[in-house]
Amino acid sequence: MRDPGRRLARGAAMVAGVLLGVAALRAAPAAPDPAWTALARLRADDALREFARGNRPEEERDFGTAVALLARQPIAPEQVAAARTVFARLADHGSGEVAPASRYFLGRIAQHHLEVADPAEAARQYRRLIAEHPDSIWAQTALTRLALLELYPATAAGSPAAAVAAAEALLDHAKLPAARSEIHLVVADAIFFYRLPAAQALPHLLAAEKIGLLDAPTRADTLIQIAEVSVLAGDRARARRYYEAYLADFPLDQRRFMVRQKLAGL
Amino acid sequence: MKISRQTIGFALLGVAYLIAAFLVFRHSAEEARTDRVTIRFSQWQLEGTVRKAFDAIIARYEQLNPRVHVVHLAVPDTVYLPWIQTQMVGGTGPDIAEYVWIWPDIARRFQPLDEDVMKPNPYNQGTPLEGVPWRDTNIDGFSNDDSYIKALSHYYGITVTSHVNRIVYNRELIRKITGSPEPPRTYREFVALCARIQAYAKAHDLNLVPLGASQDTYPFLTYMVMGTMGSGLSERLDVRHRLQIYQDQLASQYLRGEWNFETPELEAGLEVLEHLGSVATPGFVQRRRHTALADFVAQRTAMVAMPSWEASSLPLICSFDIGAFPFPYPLQDDPVYGHLARGPYGEGPRTSVMGLYVNRTTKHRAEAIDFLQFLTSVEGARIFTNVSNWQPATVGVKPSGFAAQFTQETEGWAWAASYIGITIDAEQFLRTRFSTLWNANGGLKAFQAEVKAGLESRIRDDLRREVISGVHNLQREDNIAVASYFATPPDRRPRKLELATLSNEIKVYQFGRLLAAPDPRHP
Numbered sequence: 001m002r003d004p005g006r007r008l009a010r011g012a013a014m015v016a017g018v019l020l021g022v023a024a025l026r027a028a029p030a031a032p033d034p035a036w037t038a039l040a041r042l043r044a045d046d047a048l049r050e051f052a053r054g055n056r057p058e059e060e061r062d063f064g065t066a067v068a069l070l071a072r073q074p075i076a077p078e079q080v081a082a083a084r085t086v087f088a089r090l091a092d093h094g095s096g097e098v099a100p101a102s103r104y105f106l107g108r109i110a111q112h113h114l115e116v117a118d119p120a121e122a123a124r125q126y127r128r129l130i131a132e133h134p135d136s137i138w139a140q141t142a143l144t145r146l147a148l149l150e151l152y153p154a155t156a157a158g159s160p161a162a163a164v165a166a167a168e169a170l171l172d173h174a175k176l177p178a179a180r181s182e183i184h185l186v187v188a189d190a191i192f193f194y195r196l197p198a199a200q201a202l203p204h205l206l207a208a209e210k211i212g213l214l215d216a217p218t219r220a221d222t223l224i225q226i227a228e229v230s231v232l233a234g235d236r237a238r239a240r241r242y243y244e245a246y247l248a249d250f251p252l253d254q255r256r257f258m259v260r261q262k263l264a265g266l
Numbered sequence: 267m268k269i270s271r272q273t274i275g276f277a278l279l280g281v282a283y284l285i286a287a288f289l290v291f292r293h294s295a296e297e298a299r300t301d302r303v304t305i306r307f308s309q310w311q312l313e314g315t316v317r318k319a320f321d322a323i324i325a326r327y328e329q330l331n332p333r334v335h336v337v338h339l340a341v342p343d344t345v346y347l348p349w350i351q352t353q354m355v356g357g358t359g360p361d362i363a364e365y366v367w368i369w370p371d372i373a374r375r376f377q378p379l380d381e382d383v384m385k386p387n388p389y390n391q392g393t394p395l396e397g398v399p400w401r402d403t404n405i406d407g408f409s410n411d412d413s414y415i416k417a418l419s420h421y422y423g424i425t426v427t428s429h430v431n432r433i434v435y436n437r438e439l440i441r442k443i444t445g446s447p448e449p450p451r452t453y454r455e456f457v458a459l460c461a462r463i464q465a466y467a468k469a470h471d472l473n474l475v476p477l478g479a480s481q482d483t484y485p486f487l488t489y490m491v492m493g494t495m496g497s498g499l500s501e502r503l504d505v506r507h508r509l510q511i512y513q514d515q516l517a518s519q520y521l522r523g524e525w526n527f528e529t530p531e532l533e534a535g536l537e538v539l540e541h542l543g544s545v546a547t548p549g550f551v552q553r554r555r556h557t558a559l560a561d562f563v564a565q566r567t568a569m570v571a572m573p574s575w576e577a578s579s580l581p582l583i584c585s586f587d588i589g590a591f592p593f594p595y596p597l598q599d600d601p602v603y604g605h606l607a608r609g610p611y612g613e614g615p616r617t618s619v620m621g622l623y624v625n626r627t628t629k630h631r632a633e634a635i636d637f638l639q640f641l642t643s644v645e646g647a648r649i650f651t652n653v654s655n656w657q658p659a660t661v662g663v664k665p666s667g668f669a670a671q672f673t674q675e676t677e678g679w680a681w682a683a684s685y686i687g688i689t690i691d692a693e694q695f696l697r698t699r700f701s702t703l704w705n706a707n708g709g710l711k712a713f714q715a716e717v718k719a720g721l722e723s724r725i726r727d728d729l730r731r732e733v734i735s736g737v738h739n740l741q742r743e744d745n746i747a748v749a750s751y752f753a754t755p756p757d758r759r760p761r762k763l764e765l766a767t768l769s770n771e772i773k774v775y776q777f778g779r780l781l782a783a784p785d786p787r788h789p
Contacts, residue, residue, distance in 0.1 A: 042373065068745075112740050152776065221508045252405060253409070257678060
């Protein structure tokens, strides 16, 4: 007759073993997805093959195939049209991330992938994306791209000031700091491009710098811009602060002599 | 015994086959070795001193790392680009390759080094650069065009040297003519020196002119003079308030009517260039750089305009004592141009060059990075400058005695705007017009008229191409960003898509707007 205690212990050990195995499997790093990895390395043909044969959800397969179609050389208009059809279906009926990502691509195709860009359609898709999936990374990424469409409309019907105001309004939808930072930067640059009073760019530059996500070259530019525009606006104390911040943080930048001269002239 | 031509032919073919087979076998055997890793490194600087410098660095590196063997491939510059492209496409590219940011397919052929450049260089232990991120050990912080590829928003190239242009002069000849071997300190002294050399040559019936130049070196003179003399204008054109102007920004501002070659600062620059042309070797616009070098070595010119990379060979071939000085631009005290001057001037941006890129498909990434770290460490950079006589690009490393004469002056105003190298076709057009400036039947006004007639259309074409290539870049980067996002497990995905930089997308819109505007002054 078997000892029930030993059977219990053996059963417990088996369960523990299975649990440990599952935990180990979960802890093991997932192997990189070969299809997406190939596409990230611009090997669109390999990616298409992988998407076709991989055992993955249908939506992801279709989405990945459509993205790869936008990358496979030579890119023919029919290829872009085929991708667009897939994205349109997935944007309306897809689930999870596939739906907003597809909507984003519908905007992006209209903006940059067509033989003749369709900025109105791109803006329409981006607005819908922002309305339907406001918190998604796709909507937050689309905000800056929509801001560019607002700032540089295809026809010069409106005034530059109105374009700037329309782009500034998008800040209300920017939930992610990265999106806010980018909108501030594109608006500031448009103010300079249209030769509007430079002081109008100051709040945007200050906000972008304060968010703290600028890469090093952009931050060096932004610190100098804040200081320079502050001089124009008559705020010497702020100019000094930002010139000094630049000198402290960018010991190798080529503009140090010029900034020191500016600082000495304050 | 008579050997037929056919037999000789077959014999030669057989020898060639055997040599090829041996080379392939040796290469394969090296690849198959398990006791050491072989990495291959290609570059096109065939100046003797530079090849020796790389060989010396490799020897020291292999001494420190016996497990790694570095093969140095020095390929002539005339065939380098097709060679490296063929190698990369064929999958036989070197692990490390010298490359230039404007050449094609950087994203496809090479790999970003973003994480690597943020870590300290281990070979700098025990030096003042210990613990300093690799990026910050480079004199420009890897902010140069070859290192940080703006269109791709990634660090790719590790740069190892920097260059400036100088007027190299024959100290003994100048002493004989003027009584002093010292170079001119001001623009007026330079003008006077040129006049004395011309007078001396005439009095002694010598085949001697003041300045040697060539079609390879005169562009540097034009960039330097126009960029420096245009400092005051650059300050006015800096509408983005960055204390820096990009060349394509200058191009768009030309279309907007914000400057032209009749603007006082640039007209003054053209006058200075016109004078330089009048004291240079006749026909220099058509002559190659080796003829300018030969004239100087043969003492047919007292001075020669020369980039530092070329000057490194001079101590080996000149039989006389030489010196070098930066061109003495007119400053605020100049009686003619003083009112336009904004000195003191720096010598352009402090930029390192000679970008070395890591092959995207290398099997030996760690070893390739490690070698690049040694190459750009304090020790590696010292070997480099001492053997090559080129400038080091590592912070705190002093140039060799000869190279010290070519150390870039960074304490001065420098806007990084040359007014000549604005965009690709526009630059070519402007360069061809200089023959009008320096032609006895041409001159300043003729140059200005030709430029006015032809520059705008070139700039428009260039910006149109910029827009097209910018859109292609965005298309490609979109796909990479999205693929990279989905290739990452869901719990580790970033909260931002790594798209092409915003500045690149902005440029597409701003140039497009400018080109489409009925009046480009008000886009």
